[in-house]
Amino acid sequence: MSDIKYLETHEWYLMKDDEITVGISDFAQNELGDIVYVTLPEVGQEFEKGAAVVEVEATKTVADAYAPMDCTITAVNSQLETEPETINNDPCGDGWMFKAKVNTVDDSGMSYQEYETFVS
């Protein structure tokens, strides 16, 4: 848990060498409610920091998950295409959304404690 960092836009990322794994926080999935559909990016797509990468559709709303830093997609969690509820059940584990190669390192995310304070 301790290596996971959070953004103000409620994504989490885990950086290992030059690769990040990204998902949305437990707080975010709770706010969205039951997630019914997820539109994932394609492997190889490039995103700038702050660009919308994943579209998350819940019963009453649609939200975007943004790129935490400039990156190129290396893998997506295709389980979410058939079982989007995985995000509700395990947002920071099996509910990860994509992995990406970091193009410009920006490790400015909040720690878990900082994020907890931010959302409360």
Added chain:
Amino acid sequence: MVSGGNASSLPLVGGKPEPTIKELSSPGRRASKFPKLDVPEVKINHESLKKEKARLPEVSEHDLVMHYSRLAHRNFAVDLGFYPLGSCTMKYNPRFADSIASDSRFANMHPSMPEQFTQGCLKVYYEIGNYLCEITGMDDASFQPPAGASGELTGLLIIKKYLEVNNLNHKTEIIVPDSAHGTNPASARMAGFTVVEVETDSRGMVNIEKLKEIVNVNTAGLMLTNPNTGGLFEEEILTISQIIHNAGGLLYYDGANLNAIVGASRPGDMGFDIVHSNLHKTFATPHGGGGPGSGPVAVKSFLREFLPGPIAENKDRKYNWYHPENSIGRMHGYHGNFLVTLRALVYMKLLGKEGLDKLGSYAVLNARYLSSKVSKIIPLAYDEPCMHEFVASVKDLKKSHKIKAYDVGKALLDKGFHSPTIYFPLIVEEALMFEPTETQSKETLDDLAESLKLIVDDLQKEDTVLEDYPKNLPVGRPNELIPAKYLTVNWGDFELLEITE
């Protein structure tokens, strides 16, 4: 408390849920019979011929009528109780307008009849066009768009055509505030524009400094509703329109909130170039499932030739249909929703100039009265005097008691009221948006406030299970997840229905 707007006395509120028609089905029962075959039978041999019988529910005519009548009795409606749905202007629809619209001389008129036989109908369009232009401060109107969102698209297509004709194709950006109705950015995208969002300031109004930063040579226009969705009058509207006009853009007025200002101020005087009105809101024609709606678009004279036709005009004491030269094309078959337009004209004539002059003020008075009562129960989102609607937020109750706007809306149903709009505008957390309209009495507003206090107290009690609300309705909280994931719209999808059950 006793009030005219409380529907808790409805005899069919409570009791068991109505069975589905599939559950009422029994093999062999029929509600209708085909006449005897009196022509030679022909065998059809075609690949698309179905091999199996359609799996339709089989019920007797009486069971069928009882089923739908019971469902109809359980429908909440403006005619049954108070419907404080913010941004929707759910006002009373006068019966007199209905009786005029059912007159066979209007109701049986065919839209293809030649002009010389439909002079009365043309006069209806001509007169209401003039009234609407007078009320909104515009010059010409088209009654083609059948609804508000269609009116928005019409307006945006007019901007697009205007830019094309004037060789201003580089102007591709439409500015929309973050508090706007969701239809605004959607209409702009549908018309082929890029949407640029402008932030709202801490008072709940368009942030002028941010607007100045965003506006550039590519700005095609701005879409705004005034009062905005926070129920606040955009005080800087003249500055806003100057900023947009200086950049060569046009101003579009989303008429969803027109009810607040009728008789007091006019979009045309604020600098707007295009206005849509929702006759099914501001001008008291049926709204929602009882529609259809009507979203006429009015413009300043320099945009007249882009309007969708036909438009009724009067020449040499004779009415005729006019087709604008550079028209964006039709938005509807024939002449728009005529009988709806007629109802709106009757409403305007019933109120007269004197009544219309007071319309907005009374709507605002009712909203301010209710907001002062609600603010003592749930804090308001903005510390500004409201117009025709106001926004409250239960974000504090969510922190302290996990009570969401959704829970308050659901619990209010038990008390005989429709829920206010929830989770809108999007920029207010846990928003509840109330719009009483001028057609509710003081007693009804008092009753709603009292009921709201009771349920907010109830929901905070230690042994409360939020999911139990509403407690007195035949259906509690429907599962919203499964229908969203497995949408079932066909009679044949019974297997799918079973999964969802």
